[in-house]
Amino acid sequence: xxxxxxxxxxxxxxxxxxxxVCGHSGLLIKAKQPVFCGSSPFQKVEVFDTYRFGLTLCLxxxxxxxxxxxxxxxxxxxxxxxLAHPNPKRVCIIGGGDGGCLxxxxxxxxxxxxxxxxxxxxxxxxxxxxxxCFAAGxxxxxxxxxxxxxxxxxxxSKERFDIVFVDSYDPGGPVRSLxxxxxxxxxxxxxGVEGIVVVQTDSPTLRSDALRQTIxxxxxxxxxxxxxxxSLRSFPEGICSFLILSNNGATIDGFDKExxxxxxxxxxxxxxxxxxxxxxxPRDIRGIINSF
Numbered sequence: 151x152x153x154x155x156x157x158x159x160x161x162x163x164x165x166x167x168x169x170x171v172c173g174h175s176g177l178l179i180k181a182k183q184p185v186f187c188g189s190s191p192f193q194k195v196e197v198f199d200t201y202r203f204g205l206t207l208c209l210x211x212x213x214x215x216x217x218x219x220x221x222x223x224x225x226x227x228x229x230x231x232x233l234a235h236p237n238p239k240r241v242c243i244i245g246g247g248d249g250g251c252l253x254x255x256x257x258x259x260x261x262x263x264x265x266x267x268x269x270x271x272x273x274x275x276x277x278x279x280x281x282x283c284f285a286a287g288x289x290x291x292x293x294x295x296x297x298x299x300x301x302x303x304x305x306x307s308k309e310r311f312d313i314v315f316v317d318s319y320d321p322g323g324p325v326r327s328l329x330x331x332x333x334x335x336x337x338x339x340x341x342g343v344e345g346i347v348v349v350q351t352d353s354p355t356l357r358s359d360a361l362r363q364t365i366x367x368x369x370x371x372x373x374x375x376x377x378x379x380x381s382l383r384s385f386p387e388g389i390c391s392f393l394i395l396s397n398n399g400a401t402i403d404g405f406d407k408e409x410x411x412x413x414x415x416x417x418x419x420x421x422x423x424x425x426x427x428x429x430x431x432p433r434d435i436r437g438i439i440n441s442f
Contacts, residue, residue, distance in 0.1 A: 167198060167206065169213045169386060176386040179203060179213065186280050190272040197280045203384055205281045207248060209273065215248045217281065219384045225420040226380035226428060228254035229413070231313050231346045231394055233425070234404040238312040239263070242340065244300035245318025247273035249284035255315075256287050257413045265311075267296045267303045269318075304336035311340050316349040331367045338371040338397065346402060347372070347395040354379065354391040358438040361391060365439065374399040377439055378428040380419075391435070 165184065170176035185197040185205065193210035200206050204217030228251050232238055239262045243251045247268030255264055266288075268274055274295065278285040287293060296303055300318060314337050337347045349368070351361045354377075361377075368375055372395040382390045396402045405425060414421065431439070 165198070167200070167208065167213065169208075169384075177384070179206065179384070181206075186276060188272060188276065190270050192270045195270070195272050195276050197276060206384075207273075207277065207281060209270075213384055215250055215277075215281070215284065216384045217283070219382065220250050220284070221417070221419040222380045222382045223385075223390060224250035224254050225417050226378075226390075226424070227251055227315060227317060227348060227350060227392060229410075229417070229420045230378065230392075230425055230428065231315070231348045231402075232258055233406050233410050234394070234402050235312055235344075235346050236401070236404065236406070240309075240311045241265070242267065242309070242311045242314045244303075244314065244316045245269070246315070247271075247277065248317075249274075249277050249281075249287055251315050251317050252287035252293065253284060256290055256292070257416055258409065259412070260409075261292060263292055263294065264290075265294045265296060265309065267298055267300050269297070269299050271297045301330070301333045301336065304333070304340055307340075309340065310342060310345075312345050314341055314345070314347045316347065318350075331370055334368050335371045338395075341396075343397045344401055345396065349393045349395065351377070351391045351393055353385065353387055353389060354435045354438055355387055355389065361438065364393060368393060368395050373397045374402060376402055376429055377431065377435075379431065379435065380424075380428060 165181040167179040167181055179200050181198040181200045183199050185199050187196045196208040198206045203219050206213055207215040239260060241255050241261060242265045244267045246252050246266040252266055255261060341347055349364060351364050354361050375393055375395045377391060377393050379389055379391050381388055394402050
């Protein structure tokens with residue numbers, strides 16, 4: 151949850167973003183000023199200009215994108231899979247209305263088509279107007295935007311992809327259809343045997359039950375999965391987890407060094423060492439994953 155609390159200080163704003171998970175742990179981010187506040191049929195959409203993280207996008211009261219801390223999230227969500235797959239040409243981003251994952255995917259010259267599926271058109275419109283540095287990818291001719299529920303998109307489409315990124319993980323949030331075994335079955339069909347699906351699985355410590363549930367649902371249709379993590383300053387407890395899934399184990403174990411060299415200089419966080427280290431889980435997190 152996100153809320154505003156007042157703490158007046160001389161010559162400074164009294165707005166703080168209180169970003170908590172399950173009401174147990176989180177962080178405070180001090181804002182210079184509110185930039186935008188609106189509501190859609192799905193959620194509240196807000197943008198704040200903050201001292202530490204720059205422009206910050208909140209959806210449904212949760213910080214989902216910051217101007218100065220987006221790299222550890224979006225680079226780590228996108229590049230491990232893009233460099234593991236031998237030749238990713240067609241990519242789908244579920245919940246990609248903030249433009250962050252799209253920005254990273256479009257760094258690859260070999261990508262021919264990207265479909266961004268976003269249930270809430272207000273998210274895309276807000277980013278384009280108030281945080282344009284993340285919205286440039288939407289004008290790329292390779293990009294197609296579908297305003298739709300990710301589950302419904304797969305249900306009604308015969309499109310096939312090399313990689314699907316599910317950047318819309320919010321247990322109990324507005325897109326609950328993504329938290330079902332049926333959704334994972336449709337995602338597996340969309341990528342086929344050689345393809346990859348990547349799912350953001352939230353905090354492995356605060357929401358360990360949700361991580362376990364996602365693994366249970368995913369492994370019903372995928373023969374191989376690898377969890378990995380990224381440190382993220384604007385995330386509650388500073389850590390975010392992901393799952394990379396495939397029905398071809400060799401695919402998710404790959405790393406194309408030649409393609410990496412072409413995008414390396416554009417990355418602020420991701421490199422060869424962070425790629426390897428992300429999959430080397432600390433004992434406590436490995437215990438969470440193996441305890442079911």
